[in-house]
Amino acid sequence: xxxxxxxxxxxxxxxxxxxxxxxxxxxxxxxxxxxxxxxxxxxxxxxxxxxxxxxxxxxxxxxxxxxxxxxxxxxxxxxxxxxxxxxxxxxxxxxxxxxxxxxxxxxxxxxxxxxxxxxxxxxxxxxxxxxxxxxxxxxxxxxxxxxxxxxxxxxxxxxxxxxxxxxxxxxxxxxxxxxxxxxxxxxxxxxxxxxxxxxxxxxxxxxxxxxxxxxxxxxxxxxxxxxxxxxxxxxxxxxxxxxxxxxxxxxxxxxxxxxxxxxxxxxxxxxxxxxxxxxxxxxxxxxxxxxxxxxxxxxxxxxxxxxxxxxxxxxxxxxxxxxxxxxxxxxxxxx
Amino acid sequence: xxxxxxxxxxxxxxxxxxxxxxxxxxxxxxxxxxxxxxxxxxxxxxxxxxxxxxxxxxxxxxxxxxxxxxxxxxxxxxxxxxxxxxxxxxxxxxxxxxxxxxxxxxxxxxxxxxxxxxxxxxxxxxxxxxxxxxxxxxxxxxxxxxxxxxxxxxxxxxxxxxxxxxxxxxxxxxxxxxxxxxxxxxxxxxxxxxxxxxxxxxxxxxxxxxxxxxxxxxxxxxxxxxxxxxxxxxxxxxxxxxxxxxxxxxxxxxxxxxxxxx
Ligand SMILES: Cc1cc2nc3c(=O)[nH]c(=O)nc-3n(C[C@H](O)[C@H](O)[C@H](O)COP(=O)(O)OP(=O)(O)OC[C@H]3O[C@@H](n4cnc5c(N)ncnc54)[C@H](O)[C@@H]3O)c2cc1C
Ligand SMILES: Nc1ncnc2c1ncn2[C@@H]1O[C@H](COP(=O)(O)O)[C@@H](O)[C@H]1O
Numbered sequence: 001x002x003x004x005x006x007x008x009x010x011x012x013x014x015x016x017x018x019x020x021x022x023x024x025x026x027x028x029x030x031x032x033x034x035x036x037x038x039x040x041x042x043x044x045x046x047x048x049x050x051x052x053x054x055x056x057x058x059x060x061x062x063x064x065x066x067x068x069x070x071x072x073x074x075x076x077x078x079x080x081x082x083x084x085x086x087x088x089x090x091x092x093x094x095x096x097x098x099x100x101x102x103x104x105x106x107x108x109x110x111x112x113x114x115x116x117x118x119x120x121x122x123x124x125x126x127x128x129x130x131x132x133x134x135x136x137x138x139x140x141x142x143x144x145x146x147x148x149x150x151x152x153x154x155x156x157x158x159x160x161x162x163x164x165x166x167x168x169x170x171x172x173x174x175x176x177x178x179x180x181x182x183x184x185x186x187x188x189x190x191x192x193x194x195x196x197x198x199x200x201x202x203x204x205x206x207x208x209x210x211x212x213x214x215x216x217x218x219x220x221x222x223x224x225x226x227x228x229x230x231x232x233x234x235x236x237x238x239x240x241x242x243x244x245x246x247x248x249x250x251x252x253x254x255x256x257x258x259x260x261x262x263x264x265x266x267x268x269x270x271x272x273x274x275x276x277x278x279x280x281x282x283x284x285x286x287x288x289x290x291x292x293x294x295x296x297x298x299x300x301x302x303x304x305x306x307x308x309x310x311x312x313x314x315x316x317x318x319x320x321x322x323x324x325x326x327x328x329x330x331x332x333x334x335x
Numbered sequence: 336x337x338x339x340x341x342x343x344x345x346x347x348x349x350x351x352x353x354x355x356x357x358x359x360x361x362x363x364x365x366x367x368x369x370x371x372x373x374x375x376x377x378x379x380x381x382x383x384x385x386x387x388x389x390x391x392x393x394x395x396x397x398x399x400x401x402x403x404x405x406x407x408x409x410x411x412x413x414x415x416x417x418x419x420x421x422x423x424x425x426x427x428x429x430x431x432x433x434x435x436x437x438x439x440x441x442x443x444x445x446x447x448x449x450x451x452x453x454x455x456x457x458x459x460x461x462x463x464x465x466x467x468x469x470x471x472x473x474x475x476x477x478x479x480x481x482x483x484x485x486x487x488x489x490x491x492x493x494x495x496x497x498x499x500x501x502x503x504x505x506x507x508x509x510x511x512x513x514x515x516x517x518x519x520x521x522x523x524x525x526x527x528x529x530x531x532x533x534x535x536x537x538x539x540x541x542x543x544x545x546x547x548x549x550x551x552x553x554x555x556x557x558x559x560x561x562x563x564x565x566x567x568x569x570x571x572x573x574x575x576x577x578x579x580x581x582x583x584x585x586x587x588x589x590x591x592x593x594x595x596x597x
Contacts, residue, residue, distance in 0.1 A: 079465070079475055104495045108477045111462035115430060115469040120557030123460040138561060144457055145348030150563045157557050193445075194473035195508075199490070200501040217597075241597055274596050284565075295571075295596055297587070312572035315587055321580025322587065330589035330597060 003135070005094055006158035008065075009018045009035040012086070012100040013044045016055045021215065023101030023166035028061045030169040031099055034137065037130040041065055047085050049075035055182065062174030067093070067209065073189055074254060076198050077105045081189040083112045088187050090117055095159045097137055102163035114161045120154030122162035125286075126269065135161065139290050146265035146288040167213045167269040168292060185314065210244040212261060217243025218272045220263055220290070223250045224279015224300070224319055231256070233323050234278060246270065273296035276320040282307025299323070336484070338380045339446045340413065341436055341463070342373035343458045344397050344404040349446065361518045361537070370450030373515035374411075379510070380450045381412035382517075387484060392443060396424055396435055402535050410522035410530035417443060421540040423552050431555030433466035438546050439538065440471065448489065451511040453478065464511035476506040479512045485504040558584035 009032045014021040028044060035042035039241045041064040046054055051070045058066055069085050070301045090098070090113075098113075100106040102124050114121030127140035127149075139162050154160040177207070218313060219238040225231055231245075238245040245261065254264045254297070263270055265285040276292035280286060282298070282305055291310050298311040299319045309315040315322060347366045354361050359428060375507070380391045383462065392415040393408040395401045395547040419439050449471070451464035466476035478483075480499075482491040489508045493500040499561075504510075522530070538548055549555060575585040575590065591597045 003510075029358045065397045069377075079468075083469075105479060105491075106473075108463055108465060111429060111460070112465040112469045112475065114462075114557070115433065115466040118430075118557070121429065121462055121466075122458075123462055124559060127455025143459055143563070144351055145344070145459075146352045147348060148563050148565060151561045153561045196476065198500055198501045199503050202499040202501070204498040248401050272593075276374040296592075297591070303574075308574075313587070313590065314572055315583060316574060316576040317580040317583040319580075322584040325581040325585075326588045329585040330592070332390075333588060333592050 001157050003096075003156075003158050006096040008041045008043050008093070008095050008097075008197060009038065010043045010095040010098045011063075011107065012098065012158070013046050013054065013058055014101055014103060014106065015048045015051060019103055020057055021103060021277045022171070023103060023164070025061060026166065026169040027099050027101060027164055027170045028058070028063060029172040029174065030164075031097075032085065032172075034097070034128060034130045035064075037132065038096070038135065043067060043093075043095065045086075045089065045098075046070075046083060049073075058175050059182070060174070060178045062177060063180060064177055065183065067185055067189060069113055069185050069187050071186075071188070073191075073194075077108075078194050078196045078198070079109050079235060082109045083116060085187050086113050089185065090159055096135075098157065098159045098161045100161075100163050102165045104164045105328030110161055110163050117157075117161075119157040119159060119161060120152075120281045122152045122154065122160075125162050125164045126168045128164070137162075142288050160307055165269045167194065167216050167271050170271065171218065171260050190235050197211050206225040212244045212246045213268050214269055215246075215270070216272050217241040217274045218223050218246050218263075218270055218276070218290075218293070219243060220246040220248070220275060220277045220280060221251065222248035222277070222286075225251070228256050228297035230320070233320075233327065237276070237323060237327055240275070240327065243272070243274070244273060248280055249284075275309075277307055280307055281305050282310065336383055336387045336447045337445060338383055338389060338391045339443065339449045340373070340377050340380045340391060340393045340408070341441055341449065341451045341467070342369070342377065342393050342395050342400040343370045343452075343455050344395065347369045348456045350510050367400060369407050370452055370455045372454060372512070372514060373406075374452075374519040375407050376450045376452045376512050377413060378517040378519045379479070380448070381520075383448065383482070383484070384412070389447075391441060392417060392446075394436060394443070396420070396427070396432060396439075399537075402537075405535055406530045406533065407522070409533045410526045411520050414535065415536070417536045417538065419538045419540075419543065423540040423548060426553040426556065427456045428558045429460050429462035429466055429521070429554075430557050433463045433470055434550045434555060435462070435543070435546070437467045437470035437542075439541050440467070442544050445510075447474075447506050449507070449509045451509065453511050453513045454527065457522060459480060461511065464509055468509035471507070471509065474506075474508045475510075476502055476504050476508060477511045480516050481518050482510060502539070526536045530547060535577035
């Protein structure tokens with residue numbers, strides 16, 4: 001395969017009823033850097049129905065081109081239709097890279113598409129690097145339960161396809177490009193090709209709680225909390241900082257919290273402005289999910305706890321004494 | 336129903352240690368286990384068999400030791416077990432793995448459903464299931480937490496990020512399952528004994544019909560691991576520790592306030 005025939009960095013911009021998936025905007029920011037490093041164009045690809053508003057937003061996020069496939073068929077996701085559309089687009093335009101969010105749907109069709117195009121797929125990446133010498137993207141992802149990071153390349157075939165976990169890249173303010181080229185593509189997937197049908201969507205009860213992956217401040221608690229009643233003060237701290245409460249896996253295993261609140265390798269990746277970890281030892285499976293936070297505060301009685309290795313502020317002390325005083329002092333300062 | 340379950344033997348990641356100097360995995364003495372989500376996949380398959388009758392076959396690609404994992408599957412409800420093992424399969428990425436598994440599936444018979452786990456503990460990609468579906472040219476459903484057959488279709492409940500989805504898929508279908516409701520059953524002493532005696536069909540690459548050798552192992556892989564290293568640990572930051580926890584808390588508040596973090 002002649003790799004040089006393949007150009008441009010594509011991002012699949014996923015849309016839901018609530019608009020553009022945040023991970024897609026995160027990806028556009030990161031992919032911009034890669035496109036600049038490769039001196040190639042950044043192209044956003046949207047597939048769905050009624051995409052006008054989304055296209056407008058995407059045009060403001062630093063892309064050079066937008067490709068839109070807008071039809072009723074694509075309103076609800078199906079593996080077959082989305083694989084078909086992307087296979088057609090890739091054959092026609094020959095992108096060098098296709099990035100997508102590691103969402104339920106992204107992870108569902110990315111591998112299938114790669115298989116159809118006989119190329120490589122990389123899942124759940126948390127770091128990207130464009131190697132100017134080889135002109136390959138180097139995709140780094142956790143493996144072996146987060147014990148190891150592996151850097152993977154797809155160095156012989158194109159496009160390079162991969163999913164990227166949410167929350168690992170920050171959305172940067174972008175300079176809007178002049179004359180963004182918008183191309184509408186008419187691709188009809190034959191109905192008989194679509195072998196699945198969504199019969200019912202059972203949405204989770206809407207909660208007013210901030211999702212941890214969206215929160216700017218996170219108070220995280222771990223097994224240092226022994227009784228469920230003790231969690232109240234941490235919830236209070238999270239609330240007064242306008243943030244969310246998150247947990248380590250043992251507290252999910254105890255069924256005190258759902259997996260939606262779990263940070264880490266088998267939970268969510270978060271990168272808030274401020275992370276305060278209380279009674280958390282700092283196992284790699286946990287730190288893999290929070291080490292890209294801007295500022296990390298860790299409170300632990302054990303001065304040798306591994307979490308202090310990634311902390312900006314290593315607070316050594318009993319959190320049941322530290323946190324009430326912290327809350328009280330913050331109240332005083334605010335008055 | 337004729338059901339195939341793809342299972343992999345993986346190192347127990349709870350036990351894995353990293354060599355602090357080389358940054359590589361210390362595999363010695365680390366137990367190999369049946370990938371936990373593949374145990375759930377098997378459980379899902381056995382429940383389908385119990386509901387609709389039929390047969391469950393387990394298939395693995397791996398070294399000869401992987402027979403252990405297959406025996407474990409036989410002890411909890413698999414009727415047949417197949418291991419494809421050959422040096423030629425080594426260093427396969429998901430594309431090459433799924434190709435080898437799908438070619439074996441085609442040889443083993445006509446299946447209605449192939450069940451996979453959502454992902455493995457070692458590779459953690461979750462790609463093999465969808466790629467088997469592509470090689471077979473079948474429908475696929477991922478994140479399955481429950482499934483049944485209705486009017487010749489597979490009706491599956493998918494566990495999604497923010498809710499659930501009920502999806503109907505044509506058969507044959509590849510389903511990859513999550514843990515949620517598929518808690519694996521325990522073997523009995525009797526079933527364990529019987530499994531120990533069970534003959535495991537072992538196939539080499541040459542014994543799989545029409546297998547294109549260029550598409551397996553390293554040569555069939557489209558991705559490769561350029562390097563691996565242990566997860567980063569950063570520089571230790573500023574230590575805050577006063578006489579009492581209370582004083583520590585108050586000091587922390589002032590520091591965070593001055594740094595304009597709160
Ligand atoms: C495949 C795999 C995936 C995993 N995925 C995840 C994941 O996604 N997320 C995750 O979090 N874990 C995950 N784990 C589990 C992980 O390995 C650890 O077991 C877990 O993170 C430990 O949680 P912890 O820090 O809350 O508990 P512990 O390790 O028990 O630490 C408790 C800490 O609290 C401190 N402490 C106790 N009392 C106090 C007090 N009064 N004041 C202050 N400090 C106190 C102790 O000194 C200790 O450091 C995974 C494991 C595996 C094998
Ligand atoms: N070597 C293998 N042999 C049999 N099944 C496998 C193998 N590798 C992966 N699988 C199946 O594919 C699923 C997803 O694996 P992975 O893509 O590696 O995360 C696993 O849960 C298994 O069901």
